[in-house]
Amino acid sequence: MDDPTTINWLQSLNALTGGLFLLATFGLVAMRQVNACLRLFIALSIFLSVSAFLLSAIYHNWHLIVVGVVDLVTKAIIIPWLLRRALRDEVYTRREITQVLNIPTSLLAALGLTVAAYILSTPLLAIGDGVTVGLNLPIGLSGLLIGGLTAAVRREAVPLFLGLLAMENSAFFAGIGVAPEMPLIAEVSIAFDVVILVFIVSVLTHAVHEHIGTTEVGELTMLKEETKS
Amino acid sequence: MSLVLILIPLLSFVAALLSLLPLGKKFPLIITLLSGIGAFVLALLEVWRVIAEQRVVAIPGWVELDGLSAVLLLLVAFLTATAALFSWGYVGAHVQQLPRVRSYCAHFNLFTFSLLLVPILAQPALVWIAIEFTSLFSVLLVAFDNTHAALEAAWKYIALMFMGAAIALLGFFVLFWAQQKAGGGHYSWEGLRVVAAQMPPILVKTAFLLILVGLGAKVGFVPLHTWLPDAHSQAPSPVCALLSGIKTTNSLYCILRLVPLLTGDHLQTWMQIVGLISVGVAAFLLLQVRDYKRLFAYSTVEHMGIIFVAAGFGVGGNYSALLQMIGHSLTKSFCFYAAGLALLVLGTREIAAVRGLIRTSPFAGAMLLLAALAIGGAPPFAVFLSELSILHAGLEGKDYVTISLLVIFITVAFFGILLQVNRMVFGEPSIQPTGDHKKLPFACVLTLIIAAIPVLGLGFYQPASLHALLDLAASQLAPITPP
Numbered sequence: 001m002d003d004p005t006t007i008n009w010l011q012s013l014n015a016l017t018g019g020l021f022l023l024a025t026f027g028l029v030a031m032r033q034v035n036a037c038l039r040l041f042i043a044l045s046i047f048l049s050v051s052a053f054l055l056s057a058i059y060h061n062w063h064l065i066v067v068g069v070v071d072l073v074t075k076a077i078i079i080p081w082l083l084r085r086a087l088r089d090e091v092y093t094r095r096e097i098t099q100v101l102n103i104p105t106s107l108l109a110a111l112g113l114t115v116a117a118y119i120l121s122t123p124l125l126a127i128g129d130g131v132t133v134g135l136n137l138p139i140g141l142s143g144l145l146i147g148g149l150t151a152a153v154r155r156e157a158v159p160l161f162l163g164l165l166a167m168e169n170s171a172f173f174a175g176i177g178v179a180p181e182m183p184l185i186a187e188v189s190i191a192f193d194v195v196i197l198v199f200i201v202s203v204l205t206h207a208v209h210e211h212i213g214t215t216e217v218g219e220l221t222m223l224k225e226e227t228k229s
Numbered sequence: 230m231s232l233v234l235i236l237i238p239l240l241s242f243v244a245a246l247l248s249l250l251p252l253g254k255k256f257p258l259i260i261t262l263l264s265g266i267g268a269f270v271l272a273l274l275e276v277w278r279v280i281a282e283q284r285v286v287a288i289p290g291w292v293e294l295d296g297l298s299a300v301l302l303l304l305v306a307f308l309t310a311t312a313a314l315f316s317w318g319y320v321g322a323h324v325q326q327l328p329r330v331r332s333y334c335a336h337f338n339l340f341t342f343s344l345l346l347v348p349i350l351a352q353p354a355l356v357w358i359a360i361e362f363t364s365l366f367s368v369l370l371v372a373f374d375n376t377h378a379a380l381e382a383a384w385k386y387i388a389l390m391f392m393g394a395a396i397a398l399l400g401f402f403v404l405f406w407a408q409q410k411a412g413g414g415h416y417s418w419e420g421l422r423v424v425a426a427q428m429p430p431i432l433v434k435t436a437f438l439l440i441l442v443g444l445g446a447k448v449g450f451v452p453l454h455t456w457l458p459d460a461h462s463q464a465p466s467p468v469c470a471l472l473s474g475i476k477t478t479n480s481l482y483c484i485l486r487l488v489p490l491l492t493g494d495h496l497q498t499w500m501q502i503v504g505l506i507s508v509g510v511a512a513f514l515l516l517q518v519r520d521y522k523r524l525f526a527y528s529t530v531e532h533m534g535i536i537f538v539a540a541g542f543g544v545g546g547n548y549s550a551l552l553q554m555i556g557h558s559l560t561k562s563f564c565f566y567a568a569g570l571a572l573l574v575l576g577t578r579e580i581a582a583v584r585g586l587i588r589t590s591p592f593a594g595a596m597l598l599l600a601a602l603a604i605g606g607a608p609p610f611a612v613f614l615s616e617l618s619i620l621h622a623g624l625e626g627k628d629y630v631t632i633s634l635l636v637i638f639i640t641v642a643f644f645g646i647l648l649q650v651n652r653m654v655f656g657e658p659s660i661q662p663t664g665d666h667k668k669l670p671f672a673c674v675l676t677l678i679i680a681a682i683p684v685l686g687l688g689f690y691q692p693a694s695l696h697a698l699l700d701l702a703a704s705q706l707a708p709i710t711p712p
Contacts, residue, residue: 046359113413123431124403127410146662151392157384167395176403182405185417194360200368203388207372208380215389220381222458228382 007058011131014054018139021047021173022114025146028166029106029153029173032095037159038080044169045075052176055132063184064176067191074191075169079198083158086202093214100153100218111148116140132177138175143167155218157205168194231278234287234294236712237271237306238345240264245338254327257334258317262339265313268345271304275299278463280697290415293353296701298348298398300551301482304558305348308475309341311680312467315566318670319467320574333373333465339366340471347479351417356483357394357401360447363476364390371472382459389446389456397443400436407432418486424492424710425563436488441503447480449530450503450537458518461526462578466569473529474562478554481533485540485550489708499543505638507534508535512638515645520578521571521597524649525564526611528604531642532557539619539633540706542626547703549618556611556687560603563680567593567600570673571653580649585658592669594654596677601650605643611687 024044031037054070055061085229101109123140145172172190175182209215244264265354276633278285279299285655286293294302316337364387371614373381413428414420446453450637453574461473488496511531518524539550574590575583577664603610616639621633628689687695 016301106518126433127432129406129428142400144395147395148392150610151388160388162393164391168398170396170403171399174399179405179409180403181409182402183352185357186352189355189358193358193365195364197361197387197391202373204368204380204383204387207375208384211375211380211569212377217384220377220384222378222381223385 009133010054010058014051014058014132017051017054018135018173021051021170022139025143025150025170025221026107026110026161028163029110029150030103031159032103033193034094034156034158037124038083039161041165041169042080043164044074045071045079047132048173049076049134051173055136055176055180055187058137059180061180062188063182063187066177067187070188071172074195075165078195079165080173082195082198082202083110083161085145086206087158087209087215091156091209094156100155106153109136109149112141113145113149117145126196129178137174140170140172140177143170143173143193155216157217158210159213160217161201161205165194165198171173195207230285231275231285233271233492234275234285234292234561237275238348240271241268241309241342241345245335245342248306248331248334254330257331258320261334261338262310262317263321263342265310268341269306269310269546272302276303277694279703280694283701285575287349290348290417290420291444293417293419294349295351295419295705296703297482297486297551297696297705298351299698300555300702301479302345302348302480304555305344305475305587307683308471308558308562309345311562311566311676312471313337314672314679315467315470315569315676317403317463318672318674318676319465319569319573321672322670323465324365327432328413333370336366336373337372337468340367340370340468344471344475344479345506347482352399352484353404353416353418353421353486357397359386359388359479360444360480360483361396362395362522363479364394364447367468367472367476368465372461372470373465373468374463375502376463377592378459379463382456382463385456385516386460389453393443393446393453393684394441397440398445400439403432403439404436407436418579419507422489422705425708428490429517430492433453433490440487441484444484444505446482448477448484448533450533451507451530454507455532456524457530459524459528462520462522466565466572467523469526469569470562470565473526473565473601474558476532477529478558481536481554482535485706489706492708493620497541497543501538501628504534504536504541505631506632507531508538508635508638508642509534512645516648518649519580519651521580521583521649522565522568522578523559524580524646525568525604525683526599528564528642528646529557529561532561532604535616535619535635535639536564538631539622541631542619542622542628542709544703545624545625546619547706548699549615549622550706551699551702552615552618553612557613558568559611559680559683559687560600560612563566563677564604565636566673566677566680567596570669570677571597573669573673580653583659584656587654589658592674596681597650599681601646605646606639607643607690609685611684612692614688 027040049068049072052064056064113158118138152159246258247260274300346359368387407428411424449457476603562618606612608615
């Protein structure tokens, strides 16, 4: 019943989604406005869900539909809502001036990481598992690395944390490609786990904001051996 | 079928809910203590069954207890019980407002709930979630004091924890992929071990590397250790005992579970290198700390390294690695209880500000000295015996370079710890204890006495049942040899 043209078409769509996913992670490194970062993260989550839907059609696996829906509800709706609720609008309209690396350098580094991700995943792809693995794995791996880069160069709490969430999204993006048969309960609980995480981080960020008066967590450098005396 | 296994973490979960009931200050503390003791008693019964039957199964492939996880469960449950008892005294003396007591107990019980989940789950993806929970539920405990330092520590902690979790998550997906390639079967620790020989090595290696980096951040392997001294020094002392004593061990257990899936001698060399780097860096960092809780935190990094080196000695080292794991968890929790008591007496964490503790408070001073000797590995304590058995395993495996470095680093760490603690315990008293802290909380004193029993006892006598359990556990760390 598998019409080769349909499969081909679905795979091309998946490739397009993957490309957009990668583009969104690049955007996350480059965007200065906190609000724009949040929107990019929502876009990232939507692309992840779309990829899950496409893969479910390719593999005839209803699990992935559930995964996609759960992902859409938690990451595109609940998590942004929680993050918005935690801090006042002022934080979100802020433009971050003090990045550790400037934007062109960060983008260049992100490009380097993408190339590295492709090189790293080549030996794995030799296992031979069809086009979806070849697409999802390298893109997921680059997203993972770029998310880490984002977290490293950011000082503002919310974008820094969005970088970490992008890492998790990317791990999932690669995960649904390489292991579409993963037991459903595990995948759903992972999404649940991330919601709790965001809830706790928003409480914590709120506390940092209240007690220390800033959300620039990069400025928190009190705990060091040298400065104590 | 043994549903008792499921009951163990459930007790803590129920206690977390009950702690929130509006029923006076003592109530949440009593509930916490009862659930801790209950978990320990039930865990002891289940571990006993594992020694007799090799494996206790609640839900096949999902909730199981084998030798290796039984060792961990026993440690988690014991530390849960002692930390609950210490919390009684510590929170009673330290925290006045009722809502804060409730919030502490609720978080504490959720934390122990997640800690107890890790050993009983047999499905790697669920174990990932449980380990993630252990981080999530401890974050707000680290930030409990609401000071600048505590919030900073909590933020660094959660950021690094989650970064590690995301990397490890991909590792677990790749591991599943590898198992599918080898013909599938149930995705559980045992299921993986059965098909280990058929899995594509490149996939297993990738998965191991991702999980080693991801969970290694949670274990505190250098260079991913930077969050550890911060978080482990800012949290309330009973929480530090759990964080340092067992949370790090939980993640390490997960990494060790993957070792039998891999083959090749290079693996052992790399494990020794990774471990040695942690031991070495931590040993020298110990010399320059100024905060006695950070001192014990760095010692955790050191001991995690030692355990990993021991596991890197191959089949011969597995037994000693497990012995060291037990010794470290018991002793490190004791160290943090002693440090917590000293903090109650002194009100400062600065090493330089404290002298003559043995005269200001003989009990706290003696305990701190005992803790330093025990964790440094002086005879006749449990850690001394396990370190000796590690050296023995290394010599048998002819890893002379590793052994020499290990001995040097352990000696440096020993003197580092003793030097610092010596300065605090002896000499002319510098701080007069504040009036209300002169009387030590009885629950804290009792905890220290109870916690000291195995620290000292295991150095003299190791029961046959423990040997049986460790042999069983060590056999599960070895690959299944094809018939």
